[in-house]
Amino acid sequence: MTEESDEFDVVVLGAGAVGENVADRASRTGLSVAVVEHALVGGECSYWACMPSKALLRPGDARAAARAVPGIGAVGQLDVAAVLARRDEVAAHWDDAGQVAWVEGAGLTLLRGRARFTGPRALAVEAADGTVRAVTARRAVVVATGSVAVVPEVFAGVRAWTSRESTSAHRVPARLAVVGGGVVATELATAFSDLGSEVTVLVRGDRLLASAEPFAGEAVARGLAAAGVRVAFGASVTSASRDDDGVHLVVEQRPVSGQGGQGETGVALPGRLTVDEVLVATGRRPATDDLGLEVLGLRPGDALEVDDRLQVQGVGGGWLFAAGDVTGRTATTHQGKYDARVVGDVLAARFDPRPAAEAADGAVPHGLSRQGEADAAPWSRYRATADSSAVPQVVFTRPQVAWVGPTAQGARDGGTAVEVYAYELGDLAAASVTAADYAGRAQIVVDTSRDVVVGATFVGPDVADMLHAATVAVVGEVPLSRLWHAVPSYPTLSEVWLRLLEAAGR
Structure with a gap:
């Protein structure tokens, strides 16, 4: 029974990092904005993904860094209870009071409940x-x-972990199987191995991190193997059951070849594997099943197709927008927040409620009309251009992997003629200061017609912080001749940029 009714200028469904950013930006010209959330305000990243997973990974990273430097002395085992306690603090003990206070302090209205469309611009929030x-x-x-x-049907009934259960776990299983070979699988395999689990990773394909450069997956496979993690390539689970002894998996494994495959770092498994828990990290799908999209002529469960203004296609009137994972464009918090800033700014300007004279007094950002139509500039702040050309990704494994833009093969498949230049990070002076046996690699992909960097990959300890310089180079389309004048500090790992330019003949 409907008991209350409300109107707002803008309604945002979802109060995760993306929804919060949309709402904040959209409200900046005075629009009234409501945010609807049925779970914890702050969303997946705050409680079950980015933040708790990095809290689990950081102690092992710090221990590995200390062990790599001569003179520090013995570095012992991790205090598991202390690691989990710190993780709980980072996840705010799964209490969203702080996030709620931020939403309310920003002048937004929080509506607790589940929203379903009942018509154009109309919702029922239960x-x-x-x-x-x-x-x-x-x-x-x-x-x-x-x-x-996404949890495949084969795991129905075994209470398989997903990223949620694993990042919020309060016990460390003695034996853990991780199904998948992507970011979640490799990061959590690393974290639970650090905490003492005997970890087996089951990869359907023949390499890890399939969307990255092949050498990145190979390095991560070697790192996992060195940590005692068993990585099985070409492995598929054909049945799964649970009893008092644990989870029993029947595994079929096909032969694989090539670098990074079974012949180099992978292991051959028996047909049956018994573990205490199984973590399924085989992908994610847009959360659009129960939104009532059918009343808008859209199909529940599908990604919402959007243009670069993040306006949903196939719905008339220009009133429906989407941002983040739900669009199927990107699947990282940072890229989702980027999309959120774009759509929030578009809404703030397009529906600016203030009188024209007041709005013209510098309040509407340059390059956007009062109707919210961006200028023709390819990198207008009102278009999510980076979603197609400059998406950054960091994987907090050991070694870390960080990349932006397409791989070399991806660029070629897209019709761009490129040259690839690489350099071993261990050959830099900074590497010998960082660790006695530092190993890593940097690679740039250069568009030969424009002489600009379109992609870059870094593999090695602590390379995550090197990525933004590459992202700036890609987004800025900086010619190599100009990059030559960006002088790297010595001795830092950033000196690799000089070496890459030298390899390119600059």
């Missing part, structure tokens, strides 16, 4: 107590409901 509130958006609705883990 609270936990069954109360239903009719909510109308006068101007726009933004869907920022994120994504959910």
